[in-house]
Amino acid sequence: xxxxxxxxxFNPIHYGHLRAAEExxxxxxxxxxxxxxxxxxxxxxxxLASGRxxxxxxxxxxxxxxxxxxxxIELKRRGVSYTVDTLISLTGxxxxxxxxxxxxxxxxxxxxxxxxxxxxxxxxxxxVISRPGFSFTDLASSQYFKGVSLKTLRRFDKGDKxxxxxxxxxxxxxxxxRITGLDISASGARRLIRSGKSIKYLLPxxxxxxxxxxxxxx
Ligand code: ATP
Numbered sequence: 343x344x345x346x347x348x349x350x351x352f353n354p355i356h357y358g359h360l361r362a363a364e365e366x367x368x369x370x371x372x373x374x375x376x377x378x379x380x381x382x383x384x385x386x387x388x389x390l391a392s393g394r395x396x397x398x399x400x401x402x403x404x405x406x407x408x409x410x411x412x413x414x415i416e417l418k419r420r421g422v423s424y425t426v427d428t429l430i431s432l433t434g435x436x437x438x439x440x441x442x443x444x445x446x447x448x449x450x451x452x453x454x455x456x457x458x459x460x461x462x463x464x465x466x467x468x469x470v471i472s473r474p475g476f477s478f479t480d481l482a483s484s485q486y487f488k489g490v491s492l493k494t495l496r497r498f499d500k501g502d503k504x505x506x507x508x509x510x511x512x513x514x515x516x517x518x519x520r521i522t523g524l525d526i527s528a529s530g531a532r533r534l535i536r537s538g539k540s541i542k543y544l545l546p547x548x549x550x551x552x553x554x555x556x557x558x559x560x
Contacts, residue, residue: 345439346375347432347466349416349425351387351528352396354553355403356545358526362471365521366444367409369505370469374409375444376432381416381423384457389532391558393417402548424457429465441466442517447476451484463510469517474525478518486516535559 348363355377363375379396391399397414404410415431416423429441443466445453450470453459463486472478479495481487487495490508498506498518507517531541536559541550553559 343374343436343439344370344372344442345432345436346370346372346442346444346469347378347429348375348444349378349380349428351383351390352377352379352400353387353389353391353528354396354399354531354545354549354558356526356528356531356549357543358473358524360403360546361524362446362521363410363444364407366442366469366471366519369519370442370517372409372442374411377404377410377412378416378428379412379414381419382421384422384424389559395556395558399549399552402552403546405548426456426458426462426465429462433465442469443467444469444471446471446473447478447480448473451480454485463514463516465514467515467517468510469519472520472523474523478520481518486510532559 346363346366348359350359352359363377366372367375377400379393379400381393397412397417400412404412415428419427425443429443432441445468447470450468456462470481477499479492479499482492482495487508504520505517507515510516526544531544534541535553
């Protein structure tokens with residue numbers, strides 16, 4: 343089984359996340375994508391809704407898509423959540439699965455500051471997805487792209503190829519994946535809510551209703 347892992351604060355989940363997951367699923371023929379709302383993160387996050395609220399919103403958002411599922415694995419864990427620990431638990435649960443960890447370019451650039459990034463790269467393939475405001479050329483500064491020329495990254499940014507791959511540690515691969523650019527962020531959505539503006543069409547109606555009826559981010 344090919345299993346996509348999509349972690350995030352999902353504070354709230356929006357169409358940028360959902361469309362990205364759908365396109366990666368199609369490109370890599372993944373059997374399933376597991377959305378994993380983060381537990382307590384080691385990084386300070388302003389206006390973080392409770393784990394239960396973020397889990398509920400993510401559940402509501404993926405309803406009706408048989409390939410999408412939500413895991414509360416990080417929310418159940420005590421203390422700070424690290425992706426490497428989550429992957430270790432999941433390899434125990436899904437013994438025969440090949441893992442594909444989905445990260446936006448911005449998140450991938452943070453990887454060196456995560457717990458045991460090299461171990462993480464040994465446990466899962468990484469799918470780095472495009473995100474408006476970032477380019478694949480930005481990856482040239484990453485220690486994981488030392489062997490990759492700036493020219494190759496530039497060509498990928500400008501070309502029409504949707505995907506390319508590189509070898510990472512321990513038999514895993516790093517895939518670059520160009521997806522439809524949706525300039526949506528959770529922080530942008532929260533800002534709109536705070537100023538009393540509409541968030542319609544940035545995220546599913548069902549999630550919008552949940553936010554409004556529970557007065558989240560007000
Ligand atoms: P915030 O604005 O609060 O920082 P966010 O919109 O970046 O939140 P996260 O839950 O932090 O959302 O993101 C989870 C993952 O989804 C990250 O890997 C991030 O890069 C990716 N991601 C978020 N929004 C998009 C988008 N519009 N297009 C592509 N990737 C995205």
